[in-house]
Amino acid sequence: MDIQKIKSFVKGLQDITCKEICLLDATGYVFFSTNSSRVGDYDDVLDFNYGQDFFFEREHRLYCTYNSTHPHKYFISLEGTDDEAKRIGKVIKLFLSIDDTSNSRDYFIKGLLSNAISDTSLDIQCQKHGISVNGQVQVILIEVLDSLAQEVEEIVLALYPDELLVKIKDNFFVFIKEVTEKEPYLVGSLLFDTILSELLYEAKIAIGITIDNIRDWHKSYKLAEEFMHLGKAFFPKKNIYCYDNLAIPMIINKISEDDLQEIIKHLDCNIQELFDNHELITTAFTLIKYNLNITDTSKHLFVHRNTLIYRLNKIQDITGYDLRVFQDAMLFYIIANAYQYIINTAKCT
Structure with a gap:
């Protein structure tokens, strides 16, 4: 299950409980918490051999393992072992056990990008997932090392928390950005510069054309894929590819x-x-x-x-x-x- 979906779920739990809930990696590092002061701490309890248990209690806290889109094991830690904590734990366990991929927003977006969503269900699905049918957007393809995928995901969402980001392959993200800037390609430079400064890594970024309607998102995505391929073939030392610098390569490619x-x-x-x-x-x-x-x-x-x-x-x-x-x-x-x-x-x- 996607980490961002887990974070959104944990944030929602704050409305029904005041108990502290943390997200941890396999080393015990707290990378997200309803108590912001806990972020950056380590939970030493994970040093023990927890085996294959899905749900367990240790030192006055409940722990639940979950599988993310990343190759490593992660945990949810819930404060307390009383009845309230156990009820919340059951809710967490139920949420993580449900395979809701077919109903997820990510699945819907992937369908849009592959042009696999019918017009009859499009408006209903857009309303369900809070996505506008009209409005100028660009589909931006970001290629990174798989080992840096989680960090890149967090960086992009921190820069643009209201935009759409979907992981489509182990090392590829699709970023769907509303076009508001006078110079739409500035967003590519901002993404590249931020990832470079935070991770000392040069990502590859391909920027699709501006689209006015959600029914054409797949066109921008397909062009972004082509730009990525051509950019790496013609200009391997460059990192940002768009229509402006690939017009001649597109002709040559034919x-x-x-x-x-x-x-x-x-x-x-x-x-x-x-x-x-x-x-x-x-x-x-x-x-x-x-x-x-x-x-x-x-x-x-x-x-x-x-x-x-x-x-x-x-x-x-x-x-x-x-x-x-x-x-x-x-x-x-x-x-x-x-x-x-x-x-x-x-x-x-």
Whole structure:
């Protein structure tokens, strides 16, 4: 069962009991509690061999094990062993024993993303789960290490507690964000920067197109999946992928690898020789990034203007393309991306 669902359930129990309830991992670390001062403590009682018991008492507390979407064992700890505590314990046990996957919001969202929800039940399901049918949203795909999934989940929900987050695979989350910012792609940078600062880990993030209706969420999701695949193939050193930086790769992806090889061979621009020279290929891509502006490119590369011009002349000697000319720069960029795609695809196979 999903950890966030357990947390929501525990929060709800505060309305019917004043007893302290904690969530612990297998080491006894308290990572959530109705008593916020307990978070960060350790419960030493879990040092004993608890065996396979689902429900047990130790040192004036009740403990209940549960299975989450993560590979480790977790526990719910309930203050007291009196009749009230045992009644609450039975409620917890019943809740954890019920397989309500078919009725869960996560299951509904996964159905939307796979376009498996019928129009006849859509409005009813949206009302049941508190999801708006209309409104601009983006589907964002986040890839992380499976071992960091729980921490990433908590980080994202702390940043955006009112948005939707669903774990769809061991190392993939789908984040559905209402589009309110003038620059919708800023959310990708915020997610990446926060995960990096908290976990020292560089997540991969793919941002789908903006959608106006819930019936089209699957379109944004499918594009986010494609962006993730293409981004890792064309730009493996980058971490945030969206339509703006993948337009040309999407076109190249429609061409078969054999045809791409034939095009590169026909143009005969010695592209491999240029890729073997890190300084020159970096200069080429940087010039294109800065719109063929010599001054901006030299500043970014920390080189003198004359040094940059010297490099561009060398690139022209090797490839035959003068990157200061728009038509040559555009054709070179397409060829370079096609070559990079072939190389990176070969590495993955």
